[in-house]
Amino acid sequence: MKVIAPVTHSEWAAPIVCVRKSNGKLRVCAGFSTGLNKALESFDYPLPVPEDIFATLNGGAVFSQIDLSDAYLQIELSDESKKMVVINTHRGLFQYNRLPFGIKTAPGIFQQIMNKMVAGLRGVATYLDDILVRIEKCSFAKPEIRYLGFIVDKNGRRPNPEKIEEIKSMVEPKNVGQLRAFLGMITYYATFMPTMKDLRGPLDALLKKDMKWEWTSKQQTAFEKLKKALSSELNLAHYDPRQKIVVAADACDYGIGCVISHRYGDGSEKPIAHASRSLTAAEKNYSQIEKEALGIVFAVKKFHKYVFGRKFLLLTDHKPLLAIFGDKKGVPVYSANRLMRWATILLGYDFDIEYVNTTKFGQADGLSRLMRKHEVENEDVVVAAVEND
Structure with a gap:
């Protein structure tokens, strides 16, 4: 997906920390809290409240949950935004071409995009989901699902x-x-x-x-x-x-x-x-x-x-x-x-x-x-x- 690309100079540069994942691979994370997040204005796009989601699911008898991965990396950044999300590595500077993990406005931006994608689909609710489906984390055609402290089934919702x-x-x-x-x-x-x-x-x-x-x-x-x-x-x-x-x-x-x-x-x-x-x-x-x-x-x-x-x-x-x-x-x-x-x-x-x-x-x-x-x-x-x- 060409997530990052080298650059020769930048006004912004975040440090990196490498984390070893459970599968042995390394994940490179950027510490945007060092400057960029503080400078960014808040993006107060309203995230869904439980009542809205439960109202959407009301009346259903069979439910499915889809857990997805690498959501933000599906969102391509504008040229102006790319200049701000730069990481400083031992191999030089690299800029993100796609929305990286750790940007404080990312959840609101992604929720807005997801809402547009499912607009008009009856009985479908989204909450900060990703794009690539991880089958092992998904549930299809279940009589009940668990969400935000509640169990949702054909009779409504009850505390988990x-x-x-x-x-x-x-x-x-x-x-x-x-x-x-x-x-x-x-x-x-x-x-x-x-x-x-x-x-x-x-x-x-x-x-x-x-x-x-x-x-x-x-x-x-x-x-x-x-x-x-x-x-x-x-x-x-x-x-x-x-x-x-x-x-x-x-x-x-x-x-x-x-x-x-x-x-x-x-x-x-x-x-x-x-x-x-x-x-x-x-x-x-x-x-x-x-x-x-x-x-x-x-x-x-x-x-x-x-x-x-x-x-x-x-x-x-x-x-x-x-x-x-x-x-x-x-x-x-x-x-x-x-x-x-x-x-x-x-x-x-x-x-x-x-x-x-x-x-x-x-x-x-x-x-x-x-x-x-x-x-x-x-x-x-x-x-x-x-x-x-």
Whole structure:
């Protein structure tokens, strides 16, 4: 497709970072956050909201999903635009002839093109899809499909139980530290579920000074009731891209957890979905900053459909990550190779990152400490995968 072409000089030049993909091939990524993205005006083409898509699918009985690849590279750039998307490599300067990954206006541009392509087709909805079909990721003629936290079938839509599975499967605390993490979640969400404070008495008793740790049926009953309250639909917000999106991620010695929420005008937050997993044997040997960074990458990839193409706020309780993931001057050269690869994954997302004190980070801390055991990908796959499902 003649994606790139050499040039002798340019007013713009972005650095590159090479990422090894799971199939062993290298992907060259450009760090456009170093200048071009900051200079570009926002392209506020309206991305579809769930209600619009569900309305389009309403009345259907058989559904198909098509997952595509290399979408942006199908879009040829004008000569003026080509001058701006230049990368600086060890072999000289190269300009993109087609829309590259990492340009902040790319999602809106591509959505506009997709909408034009399917205009007039009844029962067809698009959301940031690609052009070349990956058959292994497609589903055809299914009685139901899953999209943005919902299951859609001939009867309409209903919440996807996977949104609360991580809460329902949390294991009971084994010590005071894990109990404090769980109660931190209760405190964080108590605004929406005032009755939670009436259920936590048996658990609070174990935090009293000189109290011997003894997990009895009283504590187990209180724990199960609180999990049920946490996973209630009353405590979950339906995804609305018009509201502010917040993603919080945390890590401990043996697990990572994350939650995506909406932040409302009064400053309150309500969760949309949760996710967590245990660390592999190799990941448990990571430094703490690497574990925290892995948690962030896991969160962004897990919630890709919610956050890609939209501005969101990323929260962490590990302050050093602000310099690595929040620096708009590009990926720091002093970053370890693993951190650099993860920072490259985040180049395609539009976010601000903020530090939150651990004592006020209950929404993610509890998930990382009390998650069930999960089967996870090989470490090289996890750190090198740039594409998202």
